[in-house]
Amino acid sequence: MKAFSLLMSEKDFHSITTAEIARTAEVTEGLIYKYFKDKKDLLYQVLNEHFFEFQAKIENRIANEKTCIEQLEVIIFSSLESYTANRIFSKILLLEVRNSLDFFESCAYEMVRKYTTTILSIIEKGIETGELKPETDPHILRKVILGAIEHACLGEIIFGREFDIDETSTGIANIVFNGAKA
Amino acid sequence: MKAFSLLMSEKDFHSITTAEIARTAEVTEGLIYKYFKDKKDLLYQVLNEHFFEFQAKIENRIANEKTCIEQLEVIIFSSLESYTANRIFSKILLLEVRNSLDFFESCAYEMVRKYTTTILSIIEKGIETGELKPETDPHILRKVILGAIEHACLGEIIFGREFDIDETSTGIANIVFNGAKA
DNA sequence: TCAATAAGGTAAGTAACACTTACTCACAAT
DNA sequence: ATTGTGAGTAAGTGTTACTTACCTTATTGA
Known part of the structure; x- marks a missing residue:
C-alpha cells in the first residue's frame, strides 16, 4: 500500500x-x-485508509460547532483541507474510483454515503430551525456544496495548481449562503 | 465511432x-x-463530436439573453439538459477522460476551456454592471456553478437515477444567486 | 516433542488485451 | 501501362493483470 x-x-x-x-x-x-483481490482492491484499500482519518477528523470538528451554517462551513473548510493535504486520496476519490461501478458496492463507498448523509441531515436541521430558507431543497443544496468543493480541488489535483484554502472556503460559503446577486 | x-x-x-x-x-x-492513434484517441474524438453540438447550442442560447443572471441560468439549464440528453457524452466528460493527463492536452479540452472562459467573462461582466455583488470572486462563483452542475449529473450517469431538469436548474440558480441563508 | 497447520514468500507460467506489421485489392490520375 | 493512394485484412507481438504450484519458516496443540 x-x-x-x-x-x-x-x-x-x-x-x-x-x-x-x-x-x-x-x-x-x-x-x-x-x-489483495486485484489491483482495484489495492486502490480501494488505500482510499479506505485515508478516508477513515478524514471521517474521524471531520466528525470531531462538526461536533464542536453549534449552528447549522457553522457546521456546513466546517465541512467545506475541512474537505478542502483534507483534499489538498492528501493528493493521493483526492486523486483516487475524485478521479479514479468513480468510473468503475464496483466501487459503489465497496465498503469505501459506504463511508462516502455516511459522510454525505451527515451533510444532508445538517441541512434539514437548518431548515427546521429556521437558519436556512424554508424553500431550500436539501438535496440540491448538498449538490451545490459538494460540487463546489470537488470542483475547487480538481485544478489542484490535475495540474498541481495551488489555491488558498481559507479564501476558497469562505468564498464558497459566502456564495452558497448569501448568494451572488447584488 | x-x-x-x-x-x-x-x-x-x-x-x-x-x-x-x-x-x-x-x-x-x-x-x-x-x-485513430489509439483507443483513447477514439474516446476523445467521440467526445469532441458531442461537445461541438453542445457548444453550438449553448452559445446560441446565451446570445438570446440580456442580463448576466439570465445568461448564467441558461448555462445551468442547458448544461443539465445536454448532460442528461446525452449520457455517453456525459460519461466520457465527467468520468472517463479526466483521469488521464493527456486529455488536458487534447483539442477536446480546448473546447472545455473555451466554454469555461465564456462563463468567467459573463460573471465578470455581471460584477461590472452591478448585477452581481462586487465582492464576488469570479473564479469561485464559476467553481460553484460548474461543480453543482456536474455533481447533479453524476447520480444520473452512475446509477441511472433520473431527476427533474427544471427543478434542479432553478434550485441551483436560486441557491447560487439568492443564497440559502434565511 | 513433533507433526500439522498456517503465514510469508517466490518463480514460472497463462490468457487477454492493445497495438503493429506486412500484406492485398480496388481504382483513379498521370 | 504504371504508379500511388485509400480501404481493408490476417497474423502476429509485447505487455499486463492475474494464477498456479511450490518452497520455507514460524506457531501451535496434543
Missing part, C-alpha cells in the same frame, strides 16, 4: 503496473495477490 | 475491448488504428 501510494503520486492508476508496484515494495508480483 | 458510442452506453471505457469495437463496427481490429 505504501509503494502503491508513492506511485500514485507520480502517475495515474492505469499506468501503474503490478510489476512496478512489486518492484517498489521489494516483493514479487505474486505476493500482491496474497493480500 | 458509432460502434464505440453504442458500447459506451453499455459499459465503461476500460472494459470495452478493441476486438469488441471491431466486431460491432464489422471491420477488423487493425482498421481502427488507420483512423
Whole structure:
C-alpha cells in the first residue's frame, strides 16, 4: 500500500503496473495477490485508509460547532483541507474510483454515503430551525456544496495548481449562503 | 465511432475491448488504428463530436439573453439538459477522460476551456454592471456553478437515477444567486 | 516433542488485451 | 501501362493483470 501510494503520486492508476508496484515494495508480483483481490482492491484499500482519518477528523470538528451554517462551513473548510493535504486520496476519490461501478458496492463507498448523509441531515436541521430558507431543497443544496468543493480541488489535483484554502472556503460559503446577486 | 458510442452506453471505457469495437463496427481490429492513434484517441474524438453540438447550442442560447443572471441560468439549464440528453457524452466528460493527463492536452479540452472562459467573462461582466455583488470572486462563483452542475449529473450517469431538469436548474440558480441563508 | 497447520514468500507460467506489421485489392490520375 | 493512394485484412507481438504450484519458516496443540 505504501509503494502503491508513492506511485500514485507520480502517475495515474492505469499506468501503474503490478510489476512496478512489486518492484517498489521489494516483493514479487505474486505476493500482491496474497493480500489483495486485484489491483482495484489495492486502490480501494488505500482510499479506505485515508478516508477513515478524514471521517474521524471531520466528525470531531462538526461536533464542536453549534449552528447549522457553522457546521456546513466546517465541512467545506475541512474537505478542502483534507483534499489538498492528501493528493493521493483526492486523486483516487475524485478521479479514479468513480468510473468503475464496483466501487459503489465497496465498503469505501459506504463511508462516502455516511459522510454525505451527515451533510444532508445538517441541512434539514437548518431548515427546521429556521437558519436556512424554508424553500431550500436539501438535496440540491448538498449538490451545490459538494460540487463546489470537488470542483475547487480538481485544478489542484490535475495540474498541481495551488489555491488558498481559507479564501476558497469562505468564498464558497459566502456564495452558497448569501448568494451572488447584488 | 458509432460502434464505440453504442458500447459506451453499455459499459465503461476500460472494459470495452478493441476486438469488441471491431466486431460491432464489422471491420477488423487493425482498421481502427488507420483512423485513430489509439483507443483513447477514439474516446476523445467521440467526445469532441458531442461537445461541438453542445457548444453550438449553448452559445446560441446565451446570445438570446440580456442580463448576466439570465445568461448564467441558461448555462445551468442547458448544461443539465445536454448532460442528461446525452449520457455517453456525459460519461466520457465527467468520468472517463479526466483521469488521464493527456486529455488536458487534447483539442477536446480546448473546447472545455473555451466554454469555461465564456462563463468567467459573463460573471465578470455581471460584477461590472452591478448585477452581481462586487465582492464576488469570479473564479469561485464559476467553481460553484460548474461543480453543482456536474455533481447533479453524476447520480444520473452512475446509477441511472433520473431527476427533474427544471427543478434542479432553478434550485441551483436560486441557491447560487439568492443564497440559502434565511 | 513433533507433526500439522498456517503465514510469508517466490518463480514460472497463462490468457487477454492493445497495438503493429506486412500484406492485398480496388481504382483513379498521370 | 504504371504508379500511388485509400480501404481493408490476417497474423502476429509485447505487455499486463492475474494464477498456479511450490518452497520455507514460524506457531501451535496434543
